[in-house]
Each structure stands twice: as C-alpha cells, then as structure tokens.
Amino acid sequence: MRAYKIVSFSVVILLITVVFAGAVPAAAQYDTMQYRYNAAHTGDYSPVAGSVPSNGQLLWNYTITGYEGYVDSSPAVANGVVYVGSYDNNLYALNATTGAKLWNYTTGGSVQSSPAVANGVVYVGSYDNNLYALNATTGTMLWSFTTGGGVYSSPAVANGVVYVGSWDFNGDVYALNATTGAEVWDYMTGSNEGGSPAVANGMVYVGQGSNLYALNATTGAKVWNYGTQAPTSSPAVANGVVYVGTQNSPQRLPTFYALNATTGAQVWSYPTGAPGPSVQSSPAVANGMVYVGGDDGNLYALNATTGTMLWSFTTQALVTSSPAVANGVVYVGSDDNNLYAIGNRTTTLTATAPSTASVNQNFTINGTLSGSTFALAGATLTLQRSTDNVTFTNVSTNVTNTTGGYAFSKNESAAGTYYYRAAYAGNASYNNATSNVVKVSVTAPATTGNLLLNTHLVSTTTGSPPKIVTTYTFSGQLMTTSWTPVANAAITLQSSADKVHWSAFASPVKTNAQGAYTFKGTLKPGSYYFRTFFAGTSSTGPTASRIVRVVLSLNGSSSVSTVVA
Numbered sequence: 001m002r003a004y005k006i007v008s009f010s011v012v013i014l015l016i017t018v019v020f021a022g023a024v025p026a027a028a029q030y031d032t033m034q035y036r037y038n039a040a041h042t043g044d045y046s047p048v049a050g051s052v053p054s055n056g057q058l059l060w061n062y063t064i065t066g067y068e069g070y071v072d073s074s075p076a077v078a079n080g081v082v083y084v085g086s087y088d089n090n091l092y093a094l095n096a097t098t099g100a101k102l103w104n105y106t107t108g109g110s111v112q113s114s115p116a117v118a119n120g121v122v123y124v125g126s127y128d129n130n131l132y133a134l135n136a137t138t139g140t141m142l143w144s145f146t147t148g149g150g151v152y153s154s155p156a157v158a159n160g161v162v163y164v165g166s167w168d169f170n171g172d173v174y175a176l177n178a179t180t181g182a183e184v185w186d187y188m189t190g191s192n193e194g195g196s197p198a199v200a201n202g203m204v205y206v207g208q209g210s211n212l213y214a215l216n217a218t219t220g221a222k223v224w225n226y227g228t229q230a231p232t233s234s235p236a237v238a239n240g241v242v243y244v245g246t247q248n249s250p251q252r253l254p255t256f257y258a259l260n261a262t263t264g265a266q267v268w269s270y271p272t273g274a275p276g277p278s279v280q281s282s283p284a285v286a287n288g289m290v291y292v293g294g295d296d297g298n299l300y301a302l303n304a305t306t307g308t309m310l311w312s313f314t315t316q317a318l319v320t321s322s323p324a325v326a327n328g329v330v331y332v333g334s335d336d337n338n339l340y341a342i343g344n345r346t347t348t349l350t351a352t353a354p355s356t357a358s359v360n361q362n363f364t365i366n367g368t369l370s371g372s373t374f375a376l377a378g379a380t381l382t383l384q385r386s387t388d389n390v391t392f393t394n395v396s397t398n399v400t401n402t403t404g405g406y407a408f409s410k411n412e413s414a415a416g417t418y419y420y421r422a423a424y425a426g427n428a429s430y431n432n433a434t435s436n437v438v439k440v441s442v443t444a445p446a447t448t449g450n451l452l453l454n455t456h457l458v459s460t461t462t463g464s465p466p467k468i469v470t471t472y473t474f475s476g477q478l479m480t481t482s483w484t485p486v487a488n489a490a491i492t493l494q495s496s497a498d499k500v501h502w503s504a505f506a507s508p509v510k511t512n513a514q515g516a517y518t519f520k521g522t523l524k525p526g527s528y529y530f531r532t533f534f535a536g537t538s539s540t541g542p543t544a545s546r547i548v549r550v551v552l553s554l555n556g557s558s559s560v561s562t563v564v565a
Helices: none
Strands: 010-017 058-063 076-078 081-085 090-095 101-106 116-118 121-125 130-135 141-146 156-158 161-168 172-176 183-188 198-200 203-208 211-216 222-227 236-238 241-245 255-260 266-271 284-286 289-293 298-303 309-314 324-326 329-334 338-343 347-349 356-358 363-371 380-386 393-399 405-410 416-424 438-443 454-462 467-477 490-496 516-523 526-534 547-552 558-563
Touching: 076 116, 076 324, 081 121, 081 329, 081 338, 090 121, 198 236, 203 241, 211 241, 236 284, 241 289, 255 289, 284 324, 289 329, 298 329, 347 416, 363 416, 380 405, 393 405, 405 416, 454 547, 467 526, 516 526
Parallel strands: 356 438
Antiparallel strands: 010 161, 058 338, 076 081, 081 090, 090 101, 116 121, 121 130, 130 141, 156 161, 172 183, 198 203, 203 211, 211 222, 236 241, 241 255, 255 266, 284 289, 289 298, 298 309, 324 329, 329 338, 347 363, 363 405, 380 393, 380 416, 416 438, 454 467, 467 516, 490 526, 526 547, 547 558
16 A cells, blocks of 8 residues: 655654775766755756756656556666656666666665666665665665665665655654764754755754744754645745645645745745645756656646746646756656656758759758657658858758658759758757758859861852952851750850950841851951850850951962860
C-alpha cells in the first residue's frame, strides 16, 4: 500500500561519517549533486543549468513497468547521468540525453528518497530502513547503513559526511554539528515537519504544521512565519524569494506561494489546477523560471517574478517528484510510472550547393533537418534567395524525406552572385531553424570561337565613265560552346587597320532563330581587316569571330585571306 507524502512527518537528522577505505572508485573528478542541488534547494544545477526550455516539449521519457512504478523521487543529474528512485524498490541510472537505462539497483523497499552523487558514489535511502552507497558507474553496492525507520529523506554530502533523515515522530527541527553530531539548536513548532529545510543567507526556511517558518540559522530563533494551508513541499530560496507549495483546504485550492525571504510577505501565489490533495512537489528555480509539479498531473513553468504561467506539461498522474534542471532540460517524475525529460527540441538544418553554375543551368541545394538527435521526416522547408545576403525572399518549398534530407533544384537566367538558405517554421514539438547560407556564382556560358564569319565579294562595272564597284556579303552564325544557336542577338561588323583598334563598319543586325546573320554593302579599293562581334548579354558571354583580310585593287581585282588574331 502506497504511503502518500501528504502524511505529516518529521525527520531526525543522522550524522554518518563515511570511512571509504578504498570503497570509492579512483575515478576522474565527479560532479557533486544532492537533493535539489544545494542547501537553498533551488534545483538549479548551476553552473550547468543551461538555457531553460521556453516551452514544454518532451525530449524522452523512461517508463517503469509494474503496478508500483511511481516516480516520487526527485532526480539528480551528474556527469551525463540521471539518478532517480521508484516505488518498485529500485534506483535507476539513465542516460541524460537519450533516457536509456544504464543500470538499476534493487533495495528491500520503495525508493522515495532523492539520491545524492559525490566522488563517484550515489547515496540513496529506502523504505527498508537503509541508506545505500552505490558505485555511480556500475551500481554496485559499496556499503549500507540501517536506521530506525524508513529513509525517505534525501541525503546531503559534505566533507566526508553524509546527512540523512529517518522516519520518526519527533516534532523538532534540529541543527547538528556536522563533525560531532552535537545539537546546536532545535526549534519546537508543536507539529510535525512537512518537508526538508532550506538554508540560505543565514536563515533556515522550513514548513511546519500550517506555517512556513524562517529561523535564524545560528540561534534557531524565529524571524517570521507565514500561515498557509500546511506546507507540503520543501521550500526553495532564490534571489530573495522563498517558494513553497501547500496542501488543499476546504476554503482554497492547493497553492504555490512566493514569499519575501526577509519579511515573509507574500509576493504572489499560483493555484495548481483543480482541487486536489496538495502541491507535494518541491520547486526548482532557474534563470527566472520556477518549475513545480501539481497533484493535478501537471508540471508548471512559472515566471519567478510575477507567478505567470509560461507553459505546462501534462502527465497521466500526480507529479510529486521535485524537478531538476540541468543543461537546458527539466527532469521530473510522475506517478504514471515515468521519468520525463522536458526541454526545447533543438533543430539543426544544413545546406550545401555548388559554388558556381552557368546561366540557365540547373543546380541543387540540399541538406538535412534533424531535431535533437533524430532526423525529421515529412517536414516542410522553404528555400530562400537573396542577391545581397541581407534580404531573403521565399522562392519554393519542399518536404524532407525519411532520413530528414531535402533537395531544391534551381537555375538562374542572369549572371550574378546569389545566396540561398533553407528555413523550417517549426511545430509544437520542434523549434524553428534556418540553415547556413550558401553562395552560388552564376556565370554566362562562354561563346568564344563559335561566332562564324563567311565572306563573299562580287566586283561589277557600272556608270559612264565606267566605275568598278565591289559588293560584299559577310554571313555567319552565333553558337554557344555547346553549339546551341543564339537567337535575336545583336551582331556588329567591325573593321581595323592594325587588328588592335576596332570600330563599327556597318549598322548592327540581329540573328534569326538559327543564330544566323548577314551583312551586305560595298567596298572601295583598299586593304581591310574585318570581324563580327557579339557584346554578350546577361545569359550569354561576349565573343568575336575569326578575322578576315580583304584587299581590293583599283581595277577590281581582289583577294581574301583568313587572319589568325
């Protein structure tokens, strides 16, 4: 039969000096992680909290099979591993990125205690009255310590000492010397303790009965108390504010409170859903957000300053586990037998393209879209184009294949430099993303040597006195290097005396559909160099024909020769 956390209880703090005697693995430096990270119980695993999630997206979940698979234990995150207990009597070690199980250790009772990790050892309590020390890498038991009751309390580790609470019905809050165990002070509240105390800035904050108390950490004297509906979560202290959850009362819903840490004045409150037993989950505070579970099955993300709900994530049962924040992910357990990892599913979008292409030549822009470690299939992408690498416009869309790949086919009708990128708008599960920018230099195809020139001269005698007139016909064809005709192109007939300085000899003509052109006119006696010239367009490069030499005599005789330029 499950014992709910809303039952009031107290803890007697036990002091256990750890004599390792070679039991601790001689491994590399380990993070030291304990219940909600620090004495202030913020749950913010600084300095590795990372960018906290802006919405409640599920990264993965680990399901504990069996009837008693509730996850009330608060996870501890260290060295890429999540450690969490369950009502099925096990402590689990899971890969923090994927949720894959690394190992589990079975105790003789439910594991509601939240584990602590220090120097390669995991410390965790069990309902079987034992505190266990396990190898953090393998799960092998190093030692166990038997107490006088079930160990629900979460151990704390400092300077070779483990601090842990045992189920007892003593009604005091104790401060004990960490070295000797001697009592420094105790504060009599007249009722049983409802959660673990938080220590910050010389104050101890603890829920007792229907009050949250602020005690002087040195003397135990009460500084203030705030009357609530019986605090049922352990308080967290951050940035001068105390955050704590309470149970339901006939007058009010289960409510989460933010109180001024110095005066106890209420800053704000937030009711966690429909009427229910209580807010048993202890909060985590990180980067301006507060995360807390509710008995209505939700994990809430609240603005730490105003109490405004930013998002919520719904499970299928009570969320009594206290969340932990590490590397931009919130880890929390639920009584639906799952441990959840919630965060922003980051998306990665890549793009590649050829660096050069010709006008009207098809080229491909391709890449992949992935979310976290998974390829995103069936996602709609937009190809964006720019000529200045500043202003991009949408030009086409495509859908990723089963491996997250995509390909856009593109061509440009004019020479120039073009910039492309792919964009993904995102959805409820994955963030939007924009790929890297790829640059493609588009050039006009070369046509040098493919402008053909033929000559035809006819000399006739006309008039009185007789006059010799020579008629010329220059014809040719404009082709690309792939021998494709270039139609409607302006061709100029040029002449030169030295094959260096060229000037127009006749008005330009246009090529026909086959790229053909013709010049006709008359020539006076003399020596000439001729060529035809095409200045090019945005889609076709400039070129000139071969050079021909024409020599005409006074008596009408002529000669034509090809000159290599």
